[in-house]
Amino acid sequence: MSSESTTHCPLLLLLLLLLFLAGSGSAAAASSSLPSHDGDRHHSLLSEEQQQVERFQQYLRVRTAHPNPDYAAAVAFLSDQARSVGLLFQTFEFVPGKPLLLLTWPGADPSLPSILLNSHMDSVPVEPDKWLHPPFAAHRDADGRIYARGAQDDKCLAVQYLEALRALRSDPSFVPLRSIHVSLVPDEEIGGRDGAARFAASEEFRRLKVGFVLDEGQASPTDEFRVFYADRTPWWLIVKAHGAPGHGSKMYDGSAVENLMETMETVARFRDSQFDLVKAGLKAASEVISVNPVYMKAGTPSPTGFVMNMQPSECEAGFDMRLPPTADPDLVRRRVSEEWAPISRSLTYEVASLEEGMVMLTSQADHEVLRASTHALSFGKPHSVSASLQGQRLPSISEKGPIRDHAGRPLVTATNETNPWWTVFNQAIGASGAKLAKPEILSSTTDARFMRIMGIPTLGFSPMANTPILLHEHNEFLKDTVFLKGIRVYENIIRSLSTLPADPL
Numbered sequence: 001m002s003s004e005s006t007t008h009c010p011l012l013l014l015l016l017l018l019l020f021l022a023g024s025g026s027a028a029a030a031s032s033s034l035p036s037h038d039g040d041r042h043h044s045l046l047s048e049e050q051q052q053v054e055r056f057q058q059y060l061r062v063r064t065a066h067p068n069p070d071y072a073a074a075v076a077f078l079s080d081q082a083r084s085v086g087l088l089f090q091t092f093e094f095v096p097g098k099p100l101l102l103l104t105w106p107g108a109d110p111s112l113p114s115i116l117l118n119s120h121m122d123s124v125p126v127e128p129d130k131w132l133h134p135p136f137a138a139h140r141d142a143d144g145r146i147y148a149r150g151a152q153d154d155k156c157l158a159v160q161y162l163e164a165l166r167a168l169r170s171d172p173s174f175v176p177l178r179s180i181h182v183s184l185v186p187d188e189e190i191g192g193r194d195g196a197a198r199f200a201a202s203e204e205f206r207r208l209k210v211g212f213v214l215d216e217g218q219a220s221p222t223d224e225f226r227v228f229y230a231d232r233t234p235w236w237l238i239v240k241a242h243g244a245p246g247h248g249s250k251m252y253d254g255s256a257v258e259n260l261m262e263t264m265e266t267v268a269r270f271r272d273s274q275f276d277l278v279k280a281g282l283k284a285a286s287e288v289i290s291v292n293p294v295y296m297k298a299g300t301p302s303p304t305g306f307v308m309n310m311q312p313s314e315c316e317a318g319f320d321m322r323l324p325p326t327a328d329p330d331l332v333r334r335r336v337s338e339e340w341a342p343i344s345r346s347l348t349y350e351v352a353s354l355e356e357g358m359v360m361l362t363s364q365a366d367h368e369v370l371r372a373s374t375h376a377l378s379f380g381k382p383h384s385v386s387a388s389l390q391g392q393r394l395p396s397i398s399e400k401g402p403i404r405d406h407a408g409r410p411l412v413t414a415t416n417e418t419n420p421w422w423t424v425f426n427q428a429i430g431a432s433g434a435k436l437a438k439p440e441i442l443s444s445t446t447d448a449r450f451m452r453i454m455g456i457p458t459l460g461f462s463p464m465a466n467t468p469i470l471l472h473e474h475n476e477f478l479k480d481t482v483f484l485k486g487i488r489v490y491e492n493i494i495r496s497l498s499t500l501p502a503d504p505l
């Protein structure tokens with residue numbers, strides 16, 4: 001398999017470079033304009049911050065929005081930065097055209113579990129005419145807002161990691177005990193299958209001995225940073241209904257649309273029960289199982305629209321479901337097969353998982369059964385025939401395990417003293433003069449789940465306080481001061497995590 005050989009012989013560009021102060025290469029051209037250490041401290045800080053903001057703007061101008069992310073340009077920019085910081089870097093192409101850049105600062109004791117800082121290079125598409133400023137110009141307004149697709153989600157992270165490492169490398173007294181890795185990955189916004197998923201499952205990843213991962217979080221409208229210890233797992237459910245076709249004027253039981261309507265009603269009741277918990281303040285939106293209808297397909301097309309005097313024999317509906325790690329996937333599966341899409345009502349279903357990008361669960365009915373039941377139904381004895389079919393063919397549902405890690409544990413990172421990484425992370429935030437809000441489950445899904453599947457503690461964190469949540473929205477922006485504060489926060493976090501002694505683990 002070509003992808004196999006790519007995996008085992010990555011395009012290895014292993015380059016050890018000098019400290020950026022040594023001054024060679026294009027990025028050093030920028031650093032040569034840095035004021036000397038002897039210069040006025042206040043002025044030099046401002047000037048350095050100005051350059052950090054400019055580097056952020058440069059990265060934002062690289063067009064990595066879907067559907068055609070320019071990964072080559074992103075890798076070129078980030079490698080250049082890594083070179084100027086003095087990091088090792090290598091590129092993997094687990095899938096051709098989808099490079100993954102790995103930066104490394106080897107620790108004094110590389111045998112210890114390392115830390116990994118992850119950020120995705122891609123971003124979601126834009127509708128440029130809906131923006132105040134062009135979405136790839138990285139325009140900075142008078143208040144310091146930098147407008148660009150990816151400003152929050154999550155190109156800020158890559159540059160903040162790099163700038164924090166740049167600062168740490170310029171401190172001669174700092175030596176990381178553990179190796180520090182930064183992964184810049186493709187395709188997070190389209191599921192991560194060809195990016196972080198491949199990486200986390202690779203031999204290269206195993207060799208990094210990653211002990212702890214930081215990945216993206218979300219902006220916080222308050223002055224507390226948010227942190228996420230789990231993602232919800234998406235299930236995409238497609239329910240197909242079958243039934244006897246009939247004249248539009250005839251009332252009878254078991255038409256396909258009637259069968260599907262029952263599903264819609266049953267699902268709606270379940271949805272209400274979950275939503276009520278949120279409305280009553282008993283649970284956060286990310287702590288319940290969400291299910292939302294996203295499409296319905298029915299009707300017999302005619303040249304002018306749909307045939308109006310005929311009840312169709314097939315129709316289907318799609319639902320986006322999100323399961324928190326506390327949900328029992330077996331119970332949910334049973335609910336789907338017994339209540340939402342029972343074969344007794346000639347319903348079949350598929351559940352697609354983002355993780356696998358393939359059908360994860362399917363109902364039992366093979367095509368023979370389906371044809372038989374549809375045929376039988378059309379002769380007017382739907383219930384007895386379906387029941388006997390159900391008796392013959394019991395559900396055989398296969399499960400891939402994305403809701404549990406490789407050891408069968410829920411995909412949750414402990415945020416208490418049982419997790420020493422958490423303790424150190426939490427203390428480092430405090431030492432930065434910042435506050436953390438109560439840890440949350442993320443409503444949506446990020447690459448963090450691929451690391452948690454490997455059993456590695458992983459937190460979602462983007463240091464953006466007092467910032468509106470604008471990911472995937474028009475006019476996504478991040479304020480320069482918030483961006484700069486994040487660099488200092490990461491400096492503290494990386495310093496603490498990478499010097500965590502072996503003992504507590």
Ligand SMILES: *[C@@H]1O[C@H](CO)[C@@H](O)[C@H](O)[C@H]1NC(C)=O
Pocket residue numbers: 412413414415416417418
């Ligand atoms: C720590 O957190 C984990 C994961 O949420 C939980 O299973 C465990 O019971 C907690 N332990 C303590 C001592 O609170």
